[in-house]
Amino acid sequence: MSSKNDAKGKAANTRTVRFNIKRCDGPGQPSRWERFDVPVQSSSAGSGSANVISCLQWIAANPVTIEGRKTTPVSFDCGCLEEVCGACTMVINGQVRQSCSCLMDSCAPNDGDEVTLEPMSKFPVNRDLFVDRSRLFNDLERIRGWVPIDGTYDLGAGPRETPEQQQQRYKLSECMSCGCCLEACPQYTLEPDEKEWDHAFVGAAVISQTRYFNMHATGKELAKQRLDVMSGPGGVSDCGNAQNCVKVCPKEIPLTESIGSVGRQTTIHKIREFFMGR
Amino acid sequence: MGSNELRVIVVGGGLAGLAATVRIAEAGLPVDLFSLVPVKRSHSVCAQGGINACNEVARQQGYSEYEHFDETIYGGDFLQHQPPVYEMAHMAPKIIDLLDRMGVPFNRTAEGMRDLRLFGGSLYKRTHFAGATTGQQLMYALDEQTRRYRSEGKVTAYEFWEFLWPVIDVDGKCRGIVAQDLRTMQIRSFRADAVVIATGGCGLVFGQSTNSVMCTGGAASRCYQAGVKYANAEFIQVHPTAIPGADKLRLMSESARGEGGRVWVPAVKKDGKWAPHPDSGRDPRKLDEATERWYFLEEKYPAYGNIVPRDIATREIFSVCMAGFGVGGGNMVYLDLTHRSREFLETRLGGIIEIYRKFVGEDPAELPMKIFPGVHYSMGGLWTQYAPKGDLKGMVKGDPRNMMTNVEGLYAFGEVNYQYHGANRLGANALLSCIFDGLFCGEGVAGYVREMGADPASQASASMYDEVVRREESRIKSLLSSKGGENPYQIAKELGAEMTAASTVVKSGARLEKALAKLEELRGRHERMSLADTGSWANQNLNWARVVGDMLALADPILRGGLMREESRGSHYREDFTERNDERFLKTSVAEFDATTGRSRITHEDVEIGLVKPRVRNYGKVGSKSKTKKNEPATASA
Ligand SMILES: Cc1cc2nc3c(=O)[nH]c(=O)nc-3n(C[C@H](O)[C@H](O)[C@H](O)COP(=O)(O)OP(=O)(O)OC[C@H]3O[C@@H](n4cnc5c(N)ncnc54)[C@H](O)[C@@H]3O)c2cc1C
Ligand code: SF4
Ligand code: SF4
Numbered sequence: 068m069s070s071k072n073d074a075k076g077k078a079a080n081t082r083t084v085r086f087n088i089k090r091c092d093g094p095g096q097p098s099r100w101e102r103f104d105v106p107v108q109s110s111s112a113g114s115g116s117a118n119v120i121s122c123l124q125w126i127a128a129n130p131v132t133i134e135g136r137k138t139t140p141v142s143f144d145c146g147c148l149e150e151v152c153g154a155c156t157m158v159i160n161g162q163v164r165q166s167c168s169c170l171m172d173s174c175a176p177n178d179g180d181e182v183t184l185e186p187m188s189k190f191p192v193n194r195d196l197f198v199d200r201s202r203l204f205n206d207l208e209r210i211r212g213w214v215p216i217d218g219t220y221d222l223g224a225g226p227r228e229t230p231e232q233q234q235q236r237y238k239l240s241e242c243m244s245c246g247c248c249l250e251a252c253p254q255y256t257l258e259p260d261e262k263e264w265d266h267a268f269v270g271a272a273v274i275s276q277t278r279y280f281n282m283h284a285t286g287k288e289l290a291k292q293r294l295d296v297m298s299g300p301g302g303v304s305d306c307g308n309a310q311n312c313v314k315v316c317p318k319e320i321p322l323t324e325s326i327g328s329v330g331r332q333t334t335i336h337k338i339r340e341f342f343m344g345r
Numbered sequence: 346m347g348s349n350e351l352r353v354i355v356v357g358g359g360l361a362g363l364a365a366t367v368r369i370a371e372a373g374l375p376v377d378l379f380s381l382v383p384v385k386r387s388h389s390v391c392a393q394g395g396i397n398a399c400n401e402v403a404r405q406q407g408y409s410e411y412e413h414f415d416e417t418i419y420g421g422d423f424l425q426h427q428p429p430v431y432e433m434a435h436m437a438p439k440i441i442d443l444l445d446r447m448g449v450p451f452n453r454t455a456e457g458m459r460d461l462r463l464f465g466g467s468l469y470k471r472t473h474f475a476g477a478t479t480g481q482q483l484m485y486a487l488d489e490q491t492r493r494y495r496s497e498g499k500v501t502a503y504e505f506w507e508f509l510w511p512v513i514d515v516d517g518k519c520r521g522i523v524a525q526d527l528r529t530m531q532i533r534s535f536r537a538d539a540v541v542i543a544t545g546g547c548g549l550v551f552g553q554s555t556n557s558v559m560c561t562g563g564a565a566s567r568c569y570q571a572g573v574k575y576a577n578a579e580f581i582q583v584h585p586t587a588i589p590g591a592d593k594l595r596l597m598s599e600s601a602r603g604e605g606g607r608v609w610v611p612a613v614k615k616d617g618k619w620a621p622h623p624d625s626g627r628d629p630r631k632l633d634e635a636t637e638r639w640y641f642l643e644e645k646y647p648a649y650g651n652i653v654p655r656d657i658a659t660r661e662i663f664s665v666c667m668a669g670f671g672v673g674g675g676n677m678v679y680l681d682l683t684h685r686s687r688e689f690l691e692t693r694l695g696g697i698i699e700i701y702r703k704f705v706g707e708d709p710a711e712l713p714m715k716i717f718p719g720v721h722y723s724m725g726g727l728w729t730q731y732a733p734k735g736d737l738k739g740m741v742k743g744d745p746r747n748m749m750t751n752v753e754g755l756y757a758f759g760e761v762n763y764q765y766h767g768a769n770r771l772g773a774n775a776l777l778s779c780i781f782d783g784l785f786c787g788e789g790v791a792g793y794v795r796e797m798g799a800d801p802a803s804q805a806s807a808s809m810y811d812e813v814v815r816r817e818e819s820r821i822k823s824l825l826s827s828k829g830g831e832n833p834y835q836i837a838k839e840l841g842a843e844m845t846a847a848s849t850v851v852k853s854g855a856r857l858e859k860a861l862a863k864l865e866e867l868r869g870r871h872e873r874m875s876l877a878d879t880g881s882w883a884n885q886n887l888n889w890a891r892v893v894g895d896m897l898a899l900a901d902p903i904l905r906g907g908l909m910r911e912e913s914r915g916s917h918y919r920e921d922f923t924e925r926n927d928e929r930f931l932k933t934s935v936a937e938f939d940a941t942t943g944r945s946r947i948t949h950e951d952v953e954i955g956l957v958k959p960r961v962r963n964y965g966k967v968g969s970k971s972k973t974k975k976n977e978p979a980t981a982s983a
């Protein structure tokens with residue numbers, strides 16, 4: 068509540084950052100580029116660093132391109148503004164990441180620096196930088212991403228667990244379905260047709276969530292069904308081990324470990340199924 | 346949909362909405378769940394510190410559900426109705442057990458038990474946590490249970506849909522809602538036999554806050570404009586410790602203080618009294634512990650120290666800054682965790698330490714954090730009723746009245762209602778109240794709907810729904826065609842600045858009057874906007890412009906309620922009436938919307954205080970006249 072960041076004229080501690088933004092009016096529409104000059108206050112002025120979202124908010128209030136042409140505000144997705152909801156993922160200067168935690172101080176420290184914003188390419192665009200990630204949530208449903216409890220009545224505590232187990236599960240549970248790992252993955256491709264989702268590659272996030280639910284004493288109950296999905300089309304064997312995913316995960320989730328673990332679980336599952344004669 | 350099938354609508358997929366959805370679906374009723382964002386991204390994910398409940402360790406040290414109840418009432422400065430709080434405190438341990446069964450990775454002790462931490466307003470460790478992202482972890486567990494019902498077809502989710510208006514029939518019963526698809530911009534009605542509003546807080550009315558960008562209070566405001574009463578609007582919690590930012594004030598959870606964080610300012614002693622440090626911007630590590638650091642909370646409140654409740658910490662921080670003690674002369678104080686080991690910080694506070702590192706670029710293990718208060722939580726909200734037990738010890742289970750608003754069939758759960766927290770919410774009680782509403786009061790919703798069996802919404806006349814749809818469509822048409830030149834972003838910015846200046850830490854009658862005049866001006870300008878985007882696909886500009894009008898409507902009871910309340914209580918501090926005045930104001934403020942003027946009418950209503958008598962609330966401050974605290978510290982050190 069202390070900060071005043073009226074970025075009107077160009078005051079002494081203000082610099083200009085140029086945004087190149089890939090825009091699209093809606094699904095199936097052609098895309099185009101527009102450029103905006105945004106005044107950014109230096110954080111030493113006491114207001115904390117500007118970030119991509121605060122700049123997009125500035126553009127929404129002043130939607131005029133560098134050519135002086137009035138345009139529509141840029142559509143984008145955001146929520147928490149502190150990198151915990153996963154909404155604001157986009158491709159910034161070629162790198163997929165959260166836009167709320169992309170600080171101007173580090174990505175455009177000097178007057179005249181440029182920042183390029185594009186929507187993720189692996190999901191259908193709703194409009195501009197705002198994409199549709201329903202497929203990711205659909206995949207969480209496919210793997211039965213829940214612990215099958217007996218209902219919400221009072222039945223006592225859950226299973227005990229060691230601090231080590233808790234720390235391991237906690238790490239996996241931090242996945243905020245942001246989609247960075249999917250954008251970076253060469254095996255995960257754009258699939259706008261919902262009917263294809265049940266065969267398409269699930270990607271690292273969902274593989275890791277499979278591991279997460281299979282680790283829990285009650286969650287395990289559904290392990291067989293989850294591994295059926297993981298051994299089917301679009302499952303873990305579609306992963307080519309490029310390991311791009313783990314490098315871009317903002318929550319530093321050990322995705323390579325998860326892929327390895329689910330791969331092993333799937334192998335054992337298949338052997339078992341074979342001998343059970345299915 | 347079978348023609349006589351009964352249905353429930355839940356608007357909001359935060360903790361309150363999801364807990365309600367799961368409970369109602371479990372009771373066998375189909376649920377339509379609406380949310381501005383995929384429910385997994387709801388604001389509740391921001392909650393960091395934890396969730397309170399009595400537990401076995403605390404119990405053996407003398408704590409109990411009753412103590413939890415009493416603390417909450419004391420923390421809330423006696424303004425809340427006591428039976429619902431009593432019920433909530435007693436159900437809390439069971440709620441933790443349930444979340445545990447759902448798989449929430451609560452931190453563990455060496456023996457595998459759930460670990461606990463200290464939180465503001467209590468001398469016992471009774472806060473359960475999962476790292477410093479407790480809200481996220483609880484949200485995911487409930488999201489997962491909801492997903493299970495979605496996969497079984499018992500819950501239908503409408504994500505990226507905005508609730509616009511409740512449909513209320515001629516008898517005053519709520520029979521559904523009108524909502525808009527945020528992509529296609531289609532507006533349509535949905536029938537339901539009961540509607541639960543669980544849309545969270547209204548931080549954005551203050552411009553910058555610790556809230557997510559969806560927390561405009563828009564949905565609550567629309568219900569209020571449709572005739573639902575709005576209570577205790579003036580009680581807005583300003584959290585003592587947030588990081589100032591360009592777009593948002595990022596919270597530094599109270600758990601930082603619960604885990605031993607110390608608040609101080611650079612200072613020097615002059616004639617035995619602390620005075621501002623002449624070089625207060627100097628490297629804090631070089632300031633002498635004993636002679637150059639003023640630990641003002643520890644000094645003033647020896648029993649609670651840094652874990653005094655939020656309203657008190659906020660006012661103390663604000664006043665030392667006003668007195669010139671702020672770091673570097675600015676509006677900032679230190680929150681210091683450098684005496685804790687890096688490993689301790691990582692395992693217990695990882696999430697927030699990371700936020701500070703990312704957004705400030707400094708390491709809290711090395712340097713004390715710089716923080717200042719920020720708008721955080723709305724204790725006030727939609728007015729709701731409840732069914733008290735005969736002896737007032739709790740609410741009648743399954744009673745349809747629990748958390749029903751004055752509009753029959755329209756419920757309010759979670760931060761959006763005004764119950765449980767009175768004049769000041771204790772840390773880690775919100776997650777509890779949200780989930781409690783969903784689970785406990787959700788049962789009442791199911792009961793109510795079953796009673797409606799003879800007169801289901803599916804049989805109601807279509808014209809009632811069409812009329813609301815048409816009204817919303819014409820509202821949008823007029824927004825799109827208006828050419829007055831005003832910019833909705835500018836209006837919202839001015840509203841935020843005015844509300845923050847007039848109605849947060851320190852208020853006065855004169856300043857509130859001035860703000861009401863400003864509000865009048867802004868309302869006028871809102872009628873004269875020009876939108877930069879008049880398109881009909883995913884038009885965020887339009888939705889923002891509309892909700893700014895709803896924020897203006899809600900700002901009125903916040904200011905007017907504060908103006909009428911000529912006393913100081915909890916978060917509401919009037920410099921022209923600095924004392925609590927139980928005789929006149931141990932009362933709920935109730936606002937009703939006046940459609941002709943756009944203003945609120947405020948009346949006052951009695952509070953149910955049949956279980957604990959109001960007592961002086963000063964948390965054992967040094968030099969205050971009466972001692973009030975009964976329990977001495979049992980486990981105060983982390
Ligand atoms: C930074 C931060 C940290 C916190 N930490 C803690 C803590 O440690 N412990 C604690 O107890 N409390 C904490 N709180 C408070 C607590 O997080 C909130 O009070 C609580 O999460 C609110 O939950 P809710 O379900 O009521 O609403 P929310 O989680 O805000 O959810 C609101 C839902 O309503 C939907 N919605 C809103 N408007 C509309 C509309 N018009 N149409 C359709 N859908 C709509 C949204 O999409 C969302 O799904 C914290 C709060 C903040 C800001
Ligand atoms: S390791 Fe697998 S999931 Fe990760 S990027 Fe490579 S192919 Fe994709
Ligand atoms: S695994 Fe990481 S990158 Fe992938 S969705 Fe989850 S948080 Fe995002």
Ligand code: FES
Pocket residue numbers: 144145146147148149150151152153154155156165166167168
């Ligand atoms: S807005 Fe939530 S992660 Fe960026």
